[in-house]
Amino acid sequence: MRINLIKFGSRLSSREAGREAFLAIQPTLERVSETEQVEVDFTGVEAFSTSWGDEMLGGLSKRFGNRLALKVTDNPSVKISLELLEKINGRKFKQA
Amino acid sequence: MDKKRLTISEAAEIIGVSVDTLRRWDANGKLPAVHSTGGHRFYTELQLQIFLSDLIKNGWEWAKNASDISRQMYCERLPIFQARLDKLGDQLFAVPELAAVASLIYTACGEMGNNSFDHNIGNWPDVPGVYFAYDVTKRLVVLADRGRGVLATLRNVRPSLADDAEALDVAFTETISGRAPESRGNGLKLVRRIVAESSITVEFQSGSAKLYLRGDTPNLRIEPAEPIQGCFAVIRF
Numbered sequence: 122m123r124i125n126l127i128k129f130g131s132r133l134s135s136r137e138a139g140r141e142a143f144l145a146i147q148p149t150l151e152r153v154s155e156t157e158q159v160e161v162d163f164t165g166v167e168a169f170s171t172s173w174g175d176e177m178l179g180g181l182s183k184r185f186g187n188r189l190a191l192k193v194t195d196n197p198s199v200k201i202s203l204e205l206l207e208k209i210n211g212r213k214f215k216q217a
Numbered sequence: 218m219d220k221k222r223l224t225i226s227e228a229a230e231i232i233g234v235s236v237d238t239l240r241r242w243d244a245n246g247k248l249p250a251v252h253s254t255g256g257h258r259f260y261t262e263l264q265l266q267i268f269l270s271d272l273i274k275n276g277w278e279w280a281k282n283a284s285d286i287s288r289q290m291y292c293e294r295l296p297i298f299q300a301r302l303d304k305l306g307d308q309l310f311a312v313p314e315l316a317a318v319a320s321l322i323y324t325a326c327g328e329m330g331n332n333s334f335d336h337n338i339g340n341w342p343d344v345p346g347v348y349f350a351y352d353v354t355k356r357l358v359v360l361a362d363r364g365r366g367v368l369a370t371l372r373n374v375r376p377s378l379a380d381d382a383e384a385l386d387v388a389f390t391e392t393i394s395g396r397a398p399e400s401r402g403n404g405l406k407l408v409r410r411i412v413a414e415s416s417i418t419v420e421f422q423s424g425s426a427k428l429y430l431r432g433d434t435p436n437l438r439i440e441p442a443e444p445i446q447g448c449f450a451v452i453r454f
Contacts (some may be wrong), residue, residue, distance in 0.1 A: 134327035168320040171407045198320040201410050
């Protein structure tokens with residue numbers, strides 16, 4: 122299954138908005154099979170913060186473990202925020 | 218800019234404060250009016266534009282004294298801040314020369330502004346919300362709040378913190394949250410990383426300590442400053 126982050130907006134900044142987004146995709150996540158990979162696509166995202174990312178990716182990571190993979194872009198805020206999240210969590214995100 | 222004379226009511230509307238506030242500012246010299254022979258106060262458009270453009274001074278004075286501020290720059294609640302942040306984003310992303318840093322400026326401002334609300338909700342000592350002013354042509358954003366400050370927030374989880382300077386150092390370097398057990402507290406670390414990898418500079422004051430961020434330096438430059446109640450930040454790009 123693929124989650125296109127652009128559907129939540131092009132500028133993803135607050136923790137509150139990240140939590141709302143994660144809650145909003147819960148019904149969709151129920152349909153993911155036990156072996157299916159979950160791919161998060163950053164295409165089109167203009168701005169991305171660790172706060173927003175922690176709520177969404179933290180939740181997905183906890184639920185899907187190494188079945189979670191990210192399709193990242195070269196947007197500078199995506200790059201820096203993901204690097205910081207990896208440092209904080211002590212593990213790298215899998216690339217799609 | 219013409220020299221059209223504006224009445225005190227018109228000036229109050231433009232600046233976003235009450236007529237009483239303008240009378241007070243006239244009396245204390247913060248924004249002197251021209252007095253007609255009949256005793257009426259008048260202002261010029263140029264005078265108001267210059268006054269409003271002093272984003273740093275107005276923000277710092279609010280952080281210091283809770284002075285009256287323009288409605289244009291005051292975000293009492295988080296949704297107001299986020300709406301204005303999006304307007305800033307629209308301006309930043311429209312400037313071709315800022316293409317490489319627009320997302321970083323937007324993200325840094327978002328983290329600092331959201332932080333003010335996240336760490337003070339239900340605990341504002343007096344005035345809630347943030348001062349949020351920007352001028353993209355001047356490459357400047359100013360943020361301020363009258364919250365509890367970084368030291369009081371971090372002492373929730375690190376009671377041994379000695380002073381504002383140590384609190385700032387911890388906030389910008391260690392992964393620690395003032396809202397434990399929630400996994401918060403990384404916003405200011407993100408701001409530091411953003412400064413390290415771009416031409417953006419940040420001055421961030423909390424209480425009586427001020428941090429100067431420029432480039433990628435292992436040691437933070439933190440200096441004593443005239444105390445304010447909450448936090449005050451100047452972002453240049």
